Amino acid sequence: MNPSVFKAYDIRGIVPSQINPEFAFLLGRALGQRAKSLGHTQFVIGFDGRHSSPSLAEKLSAGIRDQGIEVINIGMVPTPLVYFHTYANNIGACVAITGSHNPPDYNGFKMMLDGKAIYGESVASLYTEMQALEKQALLAQNAKETTINIIPDYISRIVSDVKLKRPMRIAIDAGNGVGGKVAPELFRALGCEVDTLFCEVDADFPNHHPDPADPHNLEDLIHHVKTTDCELGLAFDGDADRLGVVTKSGEIIWPDRQLILYSQDVLKRVPGATIVFDVKCSRHVGEQIEAAGGKALMWQTGHSLIKQKMKEVDAALGGEMSGHTFFKERWYGFDDGLYTGARLLEIVSASDNPSAILEALPQDQNTPELKVEMQEGQPHALIKVLQEKAVLPTAKRLITIDGIRAEYEDGFGLARASNTTPVLVLRFEGRNEESLRRIKAEFKAMLKExxxxEVTI
Structure with missing residues (x-):
């Protein structure tokens, strides 16, 4: 086993050199052992459309069942449906086998036990547990596996609650990820006329990579929306737990701006609610949450970390710049790009011009995530130094919950260490080009010192 596959929020690696059926079987035994110790009797598993996913699911299930835990196999589905079935039936333990938006030769496991995401040290310790189990005889308890189709239940649950004010015509781009198996049916059930782009599941991703965080991957969707009668475009990542949105004019509405819209809507029904967002989000997110009467709570980046913080503070909503959005109000609090898309349409369907609503959301001059490649371990070591010694002359305060975020009267700058790859992540926002230039210059000087x-930003 290669310890590098045990990441901060999940397990991920290259198939078959790092992730393979033998690995999946051992992981199943380790998770089954943990589930048993917590009193669980069932485990939900589902998998994405990658070539390796069915065989990994088969062996993962065998490992879990070896420990005497029954497996409910919901087949090839988007990751959010794995969480949905687990929460809706109060099962508490699940694994989604997915490479998400990684290249085609990757795969991985997103895991939950006791109703909580497995992350951090809880992921890292699986390595030693699996090593120990490798030397132990099988229990051979061979609990049963049940295979079910939950897609109709998932769609029915959303349609029973989310109501559009009028029919809409939209375009959906699933990037040949597993979201294409559910998204067209879901949005037609909500009353939409749907144009589909790349909704056939194809593990080779022949059209573009399934990652709406990269503007290049939205070019086909933008072109389609601009040249047809579609009002909006929705794009999903490889396992459909993240959403991208484009307007009629081709503007990309990044997830932090979307979060402002969702916050304003939720706060109408839950006055004073806490809403959690990550350190990469625009300064407008916190300002707009508070302006709408909510409590704004900035937290560390990472879908598992946001979910955990939401539970701690009983938040009604959470979101990340990466596109993970977590609705607790009227839903279950997990990240679900499909459900987020439904909630978006519910809000904007009240207008005859949904794009105008979205484009009116506040926005400053900003950069995307800028990544500086470094050696393994270097980014975290650098951040520690910056947190202790850095001086940013015009910043009004420094936030150090995740890297170093400098807040200014007219913008913010961020440097943080990625928890998934050895890169330093930078992001900047300014009220205007002059503000943005000044903030970038301060960070450039800090990194040089x-x-x-020398970074080009």
Whole structure:
């Protein structure tokens, strides 16, 4: 086993050198052992459309059942449906086998036990548990596996609650990810006329990569929306737990701006609710949440970390710049790009011009995530130095919950260490080009002084 596949929020690696059926079987035994110790009797598993996913699911199930835990196999589905069945039936334990938006030769496992995402040290310790089990005889308890189709239940649950004010025509781009198996049917059931782009599941991703965080991957959707009668475009990542949105004019509405819209809507029904967002989000997110009467709580980046914080503070909503959005109000609090798309349409369907609503959301001059590649371990070491020694002359305060975020009167700058790859992540926002230039210059000077690196930003 390669310890590098045990990431901060999940397990992920290259198939078959790092992730293979033998690995999946051992992982199943380790998760089954943990589930048994917590009193669980059932485990939900589902998998995405990658070539390796069915065989990994088969062996994962065998490992779990070896420990005497019954497996409910919901087949090839988007990751959110794995969470949905687990929460809706109070089962508490699940694994989604998915490579998400990673290249085709990757795969991985997103895991939940006791109703909580497995992350951090809880992922890392699986390595030693699996090593120990490798030397132990099988229990051979061979609990049963039940295979079911939950797609109709999932769609029915959403349609029973989410109501559009009028029919809409939309375009959906699933990037040949597993979201294409559910999205067209769901949005037609909500009353939409749906144009589909790349909704056939194809593990080779022949059209573009299934990652709406990269503007290049939205070009086909933008072109389609601009040249047809579609009002909006929705794009999903490889396992459909993240959403991308484009307007009629071709503007990309990034997830932090979307979160402002969802916050304003939720706060109408839950006055004073806490809403959690990550350190990469625009300063407008916190300002707009508070303006709408909510409590704004900035937290660390990472879908598992946001979910955990939401539970701690009983938040009604959470969101990340990466596109993970977590509705607790009227839903279950997990990240679900499909459900988020439904809630978006519910809000904007009240207008004859949904794009105008979205484009009116506040926005400053900003950069996307800028990544500086470094050696393994270097980004975290650098951040520690910056948190202790850095001086940013015009910043009004520094936030160090995840990297170093400098808040200014007219913008923000962020440097943080990625928890998934050895890169330093930078992001900047300014009220205008002049503000943005000044904030970038301060960060460039800081990185040169404390790391000796020249960055182009």
């Amino acid at each position: 404390h790391a000796g690196i």
